[in-house]
Amino acid sequence: MTTFVDRVVLHMQAGDGGHGCVSIHREKFKPFGGPDGGNGGHGGSVSLVVDPQVTTLLDFHFRPHLKADNGKGGAGSNRDGANGRDLLIKVPNGTVVQTLDGEVLADLVGVGTTFEAARGGRGGRGNASLANARRKAPGFAELGEPGDRLDVVLELKSVADVGLVGFPSAGKSSLISVISAAKPKIADYPFTTLVPNLGVVRVDNHTFTVADVPGLIPGAASGKGLGLEFLRHVERCAVLVHVIDTATLEPGRDPVADIDAIEAELSQYGGLADRPRLVALNKVDVPDGQDLADIVRPDLEARGLRVFDVSAATREGLRELTYAMAELVDQGRRAAPPAEPTRLVIRPKAVDDAGFTVEAEPDGSYTVRGSRPERWVKQTNFDNDEAVGFLADRLARLGVEEKLAKAGAQAGDLVRIGDREFDWQPTLYAGTDFVPGNRGTDVRLEEKSNRPSASDRLAARKARRVQEDGTEVEAGPAAAPDVE
Template identity: 35%
Template sequence: MIDQIFINIKSGKGGDGAISGRHEKFIPRGGPDGGDGGDGGNVYFIADENERTLLPFRYKKIFTAENGGNGAGAKKHGANGKDITIRVPIGTQIFDDNEFLLVDMIEQNQKTLVLSGGKGGNGNVKYASSTNQYPVIAQAGEEGKELEIRLDLKLLGDIGLVGAPNAGKSSIISFLTAASPKIANYPFTTLEPVLGVVEHREKDFVLVDIPGLIEGAHQGVGLGHDFLRHIERTKMILYVIDGSDPNPVEVFNNIKHEITMFNQKILEKPYIVLINKTDLEEVSLLKEEIKDTFKKQEKNIYFVSAISGEGLSKVLDEAVTTLFSPEVTKGGAFVPLETAKKSPVIDKKLKENITVLKPTPKQRGPKIVVENDLYMVFYPSVERIAQRIDYEDWTARMQLYKHMKKTGVVRALEEAGIKKGDTVQMGGIEWEWD
């Protein structure tokens, strides 16, 4: 089971606007007819209850949406790039490369727009005016966005089996489900969570056998934090205690201590204590003694055997009653992740159950950065026009200059102290100011 993985996502680039004119037989003057470029595809994530693990992302780690098509003559707009939708298990958390939690995928069909595609560039028809009836400038498509993200999966099941190594959890899940975990007599037999679907009283739920917990787990000892992360979002816990242990109460208290040191709210979840291995004569003979010892602090105790199945039906009766009670089904057993840094860019939209991440606020006005005699212009909408200019065409250069003047770029350059002979850099293009 992979529960944490890094992937790369990239939205599509916007298509370039076209520079074109009409050349029809009965329209001698013609006119601009360059169409706009199409928008690049978006990157969405959707929570899907049919996805149970992050294993598929081990084999595919790069996801790219389609680029928008370029505009063409006759005012033909480029096609929008196809979106890409990445399906993840319910409970997946998406973090950006700054460790901010972008979104928590906690509901079936919850859809999140993580990266918007680049906007298509304007065709030259958009720049026509009474003083510029045939513009030879257009706009390049906006670049797509790229991001490395981390996926965390914390929801592994409805009910978690929690206990020390060799408590018999794997045997219990084998008995109750079709799961077939590897079982042997040594610590950490189960190195990864094992999922199984349990059907009981016309109800079904996911039971998860979580790797054994040892002292110091909250500090990362053994399987440590991996273990504790897995139980944060189970709705209910079955504590499995080895009845043949010399002091089962102490074992139970140690488990609760480790959980408390990690996140004490986990102990607020509904739970049942299972004393396992009643098929062993030594445990069977000590039933009353163990029961009396536990009764001082716990009343909800069941003696069970993963070999014979003794007591497990009654455990399932109570588990189903608790799991499907209004308090639990309404999320009362949910444990919030207090340590996650919430991203400030999340904007939740209730319509269509889509979460939309707010884009970076649009820049208002040009920004000029001066390094010696180099004047760098940062103004995305104008930069994209500069990228589409034929600098051998004097008319195109003049139209660009007029557009720069109209949008305040020329004024900003002059205020920054530009003079003839200095170099201007905009949209990756450089030219001498004259």
């Protein structure tokens, strides 16, 4: 079984925030000492970090589900809950993070590069933090915000300066084993190399890395052989070296045809046309190999390719080849644009940007979208009328009521915020201050119990619209219950 995996699907789940606490301080001769409920802790986040000791994604192949710790709930006596521990995932250098649809989220290159893939949920505030001059003893607390849930694809693209490409058994593994300290598997049968091998080469004062890519065959770019799985490992290479077997005994094979076949696969894969090429005619220690190299060299040089006769067995021509590699790598590094210093870009919000939008839906309902109102809804305990009234006050102060009215919403229309549906009653909330009452209740919500739900009214309005068009419709139950 291979120990190298370069593509996995991860299911990440950040920690949920802890719930706030509802508590009233009590002591002897002081039964009502005020609210003292603590805040919930924040949930842990899931982050990816490049570690030089990690070279494969094998661990995630067997453990694809990753979850950070949840935040702890608050407690009485103003005790805040503990934050959940962040989950730090170590990945190899060159890991690309994508969505399931192929959208690139991050390209992790460089030791220590970190990407926060899933953010933990905020902890809910306790009733001590929610108290103010009007609401001195809140009978509710905020719920913890759920953490992000995200499925991502991790792809490993080797970070190397030079890529060795060629047919199986062309001698790529032997070549990298003698020019570097890499020790790949070497045998006399095709597809010996099943994983990319990286080696560090030092030439005078130049140091660069070389990648030995598993053998390519015609049709590799469309999934034949092993090429489709490993062509991605040459994407980052600045120089490509064709390693050609001049002593092959396979019928119909010759160096020029081998190069044409490999170039066709690289062209079909795409994105590699601008990389400089070198040609290493390998196995010239064999008499027939040297004769064939002498025959094809003029044709290859006529194409503008630099050709080197090499032998991994006798190390003939390796010095000239490595110097040519170092020269092209150095030219590529000098031609690369200089790294720009990191700048902090501040983009202030527009004066009229409220942070949310109101959209009218074709079915007559309205949808409010925005991070703040959606987060407030997630943190509201809808079993507590006082918490619902507090949410309504916050939405009114944010301007949701005003924008709904401008969008044409009428009293009783269905309004969606996040995964919740509401029966909109602007006369209850807009411009109204908190009305004191029993803890856990809100007198402004009591009169709503006898009214039909917004879903029922929406279904009745659809039925009337169909009847006005001349079509009979059979009455039925509402599509969805009204959630308060």
